[in-house]
Amino acid sequence: MQAALEDPKILSLAAGFTDSSSLPVEAVGRAVRRLEQKPGPPEHLQYGTNQGRPGLRRLLAEFVGGHDGSTVGSIDPDSVIITNGSQQALYLASRVLCEPGDIVLVERPSYFVYLDMLKGLGVDIRSLPESPDGRIDSDGLTSFLDRCRRDGSADRIKIVYIEGYFSNPAGVCRTNDEKREIAEALNASTANPVVIEDAAYRDLYFHHPHPGDSILALSGFESIPCLYLGTLTKPFATGMKVGFGICSHHDWRQRILWLKSHQDFGTANFNQAILEEIVLDGGLEEQTTRLRKNYLGKMEALHEAMIAEGLDSMGWKWTKPQGGLYFWLQAPVGLDTRMDSHFWQACRDEHVLYIPGDLCYGNDAPNDRVRLSFGVLKPDDLARAAARFARASRRIVVPA
Amino acid sequence: MQAALEDPKILSLAAGFTDSSSLPVEAVGRAVRRLEQKPGPPEHLQYGTNQGRPGLRRLLAEFVGGHDGSTVGSIDPDSVIITNGSQQALYLASRVLCEPGDIVLVERPSYFVYLDMLKGLGVDIRSLPESPDGRIDSDGLTSFLDRCRRDGSADRIKIVYIEGYFSNPAGVCRTNDEKREIAEALNASTANPVVIEDAAYRDLYFHHPHPGDSILALSGFESIPCLYLGTLTKPFATGMKVGFGICSHHDWRQRILWLKSHQDFGTANFNQAILEEIVLDGGLEEQTTRLRKNYLGKMEALHEAMIAEGLDSMGWKWTKPQGGLYFWLQAPVGLDTRMDSHFWQACRDEHVLYIPGDLCYGNDAPNDRVRLSFGVLKPDDLARAAARFARASRRIVVPA
Numbered sequence: 001m002q003a004a005l006e007d008p009k010i011l012s013l014a015a016g017f018t019d020s021s022s023l024p025v026e027a028v029g030r031a032v033r034r035l036e037q038k039p040g041p042p043e044h045l046q047y048g049t050n051q052g053r054p055g056l057r058r059l060l061a062e063f064v065g066g067h068d069g070s071t072v073g074s075i076d077p078d079s080v081i082i083t084n085g086s087q088q089a090l091y092l093a094s095r096v097l098c099e100p101g102d103i104v105l106v107e108r109p110s111y112f113v114y115l116d117m118l119k120g121l122g123v124d125i126r127s128l129p130e131s132p133d134g135r136i137d138s139d140g141l142t143s144f145l146d147r148c149r150r151d152g153s154a155d156r157i158k159i160v161y162i163e164g165y166f167s168n169p170a171g172v173c174r175t176n177d178e179k180r181e182i183a184e185a186l187n188a189s190t191a192n193p194v195v196i197e198d199a200a201y202r203d204l205y206f207h208h209p210h211p212g213d214s215i216l217a218l219s220g221f222e223s224i225p226c227l228y229l230g231t232l233t234k235p236f237a238t239g240m241k242v243g244f245g246i247c248s249h250h251d252w253r254q255r256i257l258w259l260k261s262h263q264d265f266g267t268a269n270f271n272q273a274i275l276e277e278i279v280l281d282g283g284l285e286e287q288t289t290r291l292r293k294n295y296l297g298k299m300e301a302l303h304e305a306m307i308a309e310g311l312d313s314m315g316w317k318w319t320k321p322q323g324g325l326y327f328w329l330q331a332p333v334g335l336d337t338r339m340d341s342h343f344w345q346a347c348r349d350e351h352v353l354y355i356p357g358d359l360c361y362g363n364d365a366p367n368d369r370v371r372l373s374f375g376v377l378k379p380d381d382l383a384r385a386a387a388r389f390a391r392a393s394r395r396i397v398v399p400a
Numbered sequence: 401m402q403a404a405l406e407d408p409k410i411l412s413l414a415a416g417f418t419d420s421s422s423l424p425v426e427a428v429g430r431a432v433r434r435l436e437q438k439p440g441p442p443e444h445l446q447y448g449t450n451q452g453r454p455g456l457r458r459l460l461a462e463f464v465g466g467h468d469g470s471t472v473g474s475i476d477p478d479s480v481i482i483t484n485g486s487q488q489a490l491y492l493a494s495r496v497l498c499e500p501g502d503i504v505l506v507e508r509p510s511y512f513v514y515l516d517m518l519k520g521l522g523v524d525i526r527s528l529p530e531s532p533d534g535r536i537d538s539d540g541l542t543s544f545l546d547r548c549r550r551d552g553s554a555d556r557i558k559i560v561y562i563e564g565y566f567s568n569p570a571g572v573c574r575t576n577d578e579k580r581e582i583a584e585a586l587n588a589s590t591a592n593p594v595v596i597e598d599a600a601y602r603d604l605y606f607h608h609p610h611p612g613d614s615i616l617a618l619s620g621f622e623s624i625p626c627l628y629l630g631t632l633t634k635p636f637a638t639g640m641k642v643g644f645g646i647c648s649h650h651d652w653r654q655r656i657l658w659l660k661s662h663q664d665f666g667t668a669n670f671n672q673a674i675l676e677e678i679v680l681d682g683g684l685e686e687q688t689t690r691l692r693k694n695y696l697g698k699m700e701a702l703h704e705a706m707i708a709e710g711l712d713s714m715g716w717k718w719t720k721p722q723g724g725l726y727f728w729l730q731a732p733v734g735l736d737t738r739m740d741s742h743f744w745q746a747c748r749d750e751h752v753l754y755i756p757g758d759l760c761y762g763n764d765a766p767n768d769r770v771r772l773s774f775g776v777l778k779p780d781d782l783a784r785a786a787a788r789f790a791r792a793s794r795r796i797v798v799p800a
Contacts, residue, residue: 020441028445028670032432041420045428045637084484084664091663117662237445239669262517263491263663264484268671269639270428 011385031277048269052082068217086229086243109360125362138181145189165202169371171321183220205323206296225249301379309390325375331368346392411785431677448669452482468617486629486643509760525762538581545589565602569771571721583620605723606696625649635688701779709790725775731768746792
């Protein structure tokens, strides 16, 4: 992958990076100047606290509470931890819970960096049962939990990890019913896992926010330790890397904070101060609105190019996402998309890069999925990349 | 400690924070404006790489190489990893090496956050043997390593951790001979630990740089995996949190990078881009020069206040540091300085806070040491804090 990325002719549909031309230079400059002009010592350049700026934590509690209508005002700023991207919160929260051999339940497919992290922790990754239409199968989950009770492994189930909003890679959202059914199955079982909801793409919808509430607001989750993950900078300026976790459970939160104090004793206060200014002056919402239009346009451009290049008639299947940064494709029957497959090599020869879908599963990976990102490339390069992808595909797929 | 910090009347000599009034607002503003004006997409607001900006890694290789005269040009930028403060590099490097029960050797005293981290990893913390004058005792180290060979624990010794420059808390520097003797003892033993040299305070000298070379430049360390830790922001603007590790060992470095990819997939690119500008335009050296004078003045102010308040005649002992942010004091005979001791309580009553020295040791802590920081407070507040500390001391010490 590294060698491929260093190919100067490559057009990458792999990286989950964001669009460089639309970055908010002016908003950041404005915030920095405002911080410069504040009276008193420039505390934004001083160390902050391990947990994060109190002012920004208050804003985040309101911000997420505002998404979940019913919880407005009910998120405690003390439950918010500001991290180096939401990734760090995910690491901290999982690290303090998991020992080798523990079980973590994930969606099929799931976020591949998290799966790699779990492998690093020696965790046994299992998939949440799902029905043929891709919904989470709560009866299957109940059966699984029951089997674990019988074989004595229920105590080893530490985490249920879901991406409720425009998931990476599948672009899927979860309904309130699906989430409530997870809570019901857990509440009825002897297992006591936490639930982590990763909402990194929640604000990056194309037309409308997904109407589902987060696990912080849904009934059934009251007695389950919950962590909600979000980011201020994926929908703003990814280079600033300010994410957060909202953790409802006191002891788990204290362990997360203890580990964070060992790792870095707090996320850079400077970045937090800038983001606080930008949330307050409306610059975050302004930039996110701009990005939504930008990504919608690029999603449509890649979709149209894939159609124009005949990928659908070759047997590739996909649906248009309603948010996020990715297309999730199923290959024509018999086409293997894994790293170093013939198809991978053909794409390398055509100088186009994708994420092999099998990386997005635990031990039960299909070998015919592909993640394509429209985050980085401009529309004309997306069209060129689609053409290359189609040429590689034609070299492998034998026409019927 | 938290309760004490929230006391509004408190004067804290505890925190290792830096001076707020001397923060480089203009230099940061200048760098941000220069980045804004660069032609092309504003890549400083885009995700960076996991390892860190290539340009900044080249500058860091030159910067540290320049400190160690003999290694100019010999540090490979590929061995540099940019982290969220040097703290993160210390965590990553230790985390990938240590399992519960492993042994880490530290100086007496050592950096208490690292000791807390090691306790979190279940590590058996041992002290480097030292001679009565505080030098590292290489004969004692050889004997220790030999005992470990005989009892079968040599393989469990994973790390030797030293702070070669103005250590936290003791303000000690290590000579080239002391470091070379560590290498000789290790090379002659069956143990294969790595050596980590934490040089976070190297640039914060008062009059002259410490003339010692780092482990990266000293003979004897060629076959020992070495990690050098530094920071660009402690001697500049701590709120920006850009540290680095220079790791000579390929496999260890790859493991560090793998773990970093799970934790955050790279330090905020924005901060790195700003620091790159600031190193290039001389702003780093300018600010560090200013800070050296500032901290020298504050060190002298606290020293004079401690003398004026009669701490020495009460039996407190200390030496003036030549760099760093701390005084390291030994209490009068019989005075216990630990958390919740009578003296601690007396200081709380006087609204002054210190770091109990026993936190800076593994299992062999004396109970009569104190770390006082002159980083945060202004000279007049330092004098007030010294007066409070002396009043608390008089309440406990029975005059001879």
